[in-house]
Amino acid sequence: MTDCDFLLVGHGIAGATLADVLRARGHRVLVYDPGQANSASNVAAGLMNPVAGKRFALSWRAEELLPAAAAYYRALEQRYSQSFFTExxxxxxxxxxxxxxxxxxxxxxxxxxxxxxxxxxxxxxxxxxxxxxxxxxxxxxGHVAVRELLAALAAEGHRAGWLRRESFDWTQVQFDSEGATYAGQVRSRHVICCEGAAAVRNPYFGWLPLxxxxxxxxxxxxxxxxxxxxxxxxxxxxxxxxxxxxxxxxxxxxxxxxxxxxxxxxxxxxxxxxxxxxxxxxxxxxxxxxxxxRDRRPLIGPHPTVPNLSFCGGYGSKGVMLAPRLATLLADWLVGEAEIWPEASVQRYNALQPAGVG
The missing domain is CATH 3.30.9.10 (D-Amino Acid Oxidase, subunit A, domain 2)
Known part of the structure; x- marks a missing residue:
């Protein structure tokens, strides 16, 4: 039986940054990801734009998200001796x-x-x-070389054994008050869905307005x-x-x-x-x-009825700007050190969950 603190499903920009932040804090992390070359994160140009659109609208929380993202990507550049972020x-x-x-x-x-x-x-x-x-x-x-950045993190995951290039079967998860067991082989304190657009088919989160x-x-x-x-x-x-x-x-x-x-x-x-x-x-x-x-805001936080299950995603076209700061926010919340921002919380849509689902 493999034991971990956090089991993440998905290694796009949302899952990769969250896994990295959790591991940096000493948590045992296991990630499942099938490794799709045409995932949204791998295709993206990685643009970080503070102001966008014909209305010259300021990006949501740009004054906080942009500096956090830039600092995170520069730290990764130092770690891997590679260039990822161009301001x-x-x-x-x-x-x-x-x-x-x-x-x-x-x-x-x-x-x-x-x-x-x-x-x-x-x-x-x-x-x-x-x-x-x-x-x-x-x-x-500026812009981020997302494909190269994810490849560097994945290579580290392969070497260290915390990234498994496998599809995850949600029907094989059993939740209880202490955590979850997956396929009778993995025991985790908490499971986090970071599946991107594939979450529309997730049996626990398919009701979210993705x-x-x-x-x-x-x-x-x-x-x-x-x-x-x-x-x-x-x-x-x-x-x-x-x-x-x-x-x-x-x-x-x-x-x-x-x-x-x-x-x-x-x-x-x-x-x-x-x-x-x-x-x-x-x-x-x-x-x-x-x-x-629907409202162009991310979705992070706990499932309304299933203990020890959370969601991290819904980043749309703003993934590289959102991911680092939201990873630290969710990591803080997971250990009781922060509250999820209301405008980014899964809880704002809890009323959409059908009775008996999840």
């Missing part, structure tokens, strides 16, 4: 005089002003960038496009080195076709032509399914 300016391109005026009206207010380094109402003449109405230079953001949302990204070569910043106008354009950029992302609600699509490729290519008139070549395309939540 870089984000240039949000204005698409019209009306958008220009709307952003100017909001940008001086706090906390927006903390993330706006400068504004320009004229073309900044960035190589290859079409920005006749100027744009906003955002600071304290909606799978498919996103596609392109990898393109565009040798003369400015690589000094992330570009954002209807799509993000993230420099990945060597004249290559990652362009994303589409949003497809069910029903959607599995895998990459010609429609997704055409949509993203069209968005890129709004940003640049330079020639580019598509050299790769990937698709993943995000775990989106």
């Amino acid at each position: 870089t300016p984000i240039f949000k391109i204005f698409g019209s005089p009306e958008e220009q005026n709307a952003v100017l009206a909001r940008s001086a207010d706090r906390p927006w002003g903390d993330f706006v380094a400068s504004l320009t109402t004229t073309d900044p003449n960035l190589p290859g960038v079409h920005a006749p109405f100027g744009g906003a230079w955002l600071q304290h953001g 909606t799978p949302n498919q996103g596609e990204v392109l990898d393109v070569e565009c040798a003369d496009l400015s690589p000094a910043q992330v570009l954002n106008r209807g799509a993000y354009v993230v420099p990945v080195g060597g004249g290559r950029f990652r362009v994303g992302a589409t949003y497809r609600w069910p029903p959607f076709a599995p895998g990459i699509t010609a429609v997704g490729r055409e949509e993203l290519a069209a968005r890129l032509t709004v940003i640049t008139d330079l020639p580019f070549a598509v050299v790769g395309q990937r698709a993943g399914v995000r775990p989106a939540v």
Whole structure:
């Protein structure tokens, strides 16, 4: 019988960061993950953007989440002697005089002003960038090499034996007041579901308002496009080195076709032509399914009726920014040292649980 303190199901960005935080605190952790190359975390460009959307909306809790994420990823870089996090300016391109005026009206207010380094109402003449109405230079953001980061953590898990590349069978779990037993082989004090979009089929958490949302990204070569910043106008354009950029992302609600699509490729290519008139070549395309939540807030915390069972996920397209801080929050809660933020708690949806489920 294998004994552990916490059994986690899923090793995407949510599960990986939580497992890492728990292990760093001395807890015995066991993780099950089948290792899907097209998981949402492996496909993501890893953008950390403090301000997004046409309404110039400040990302939820950005002033707390961004510094925590940056510190965590830099610590991992030191640990593995690899580069994962690139802090870089984000240039949000204005698409019209009306958008220009709307952003100017909001940008001086706090906390927006903390993330706006400068504004320009004229073309900044960035190589290859079409920005006749100027744009906003955002600071304290950047991008994370999520695939490489998860691979480094997984390699450590394989070596140490705490990561098992296996599918998890929820029908083989038996819960009791002291913890849970899995398949008669593993005993754990607590089980945590970190399955991402797959949680919509989970027998204990399928009632949560998770909606799978498919996103596609392109990898393109565009040798003369400015690589000094992330570009954002209807799509993000993230420099990945060597004249290559990652362009994303589409949003497809069910029903959607599995895998990459010609429609997704055409949509993203069209968005890129709004940003640049330079020639580019598509050299790769990937698709993943995000775990989106109705109110665009994450879901962490305990199951309402099953003891020693919790959930961690629903991060949508903000996973790299949310995961480190929420991992420490949930780790603190698991040992009675913190309260889950109400706006992120599973408990806000407890009324949705059908009678007799879980």
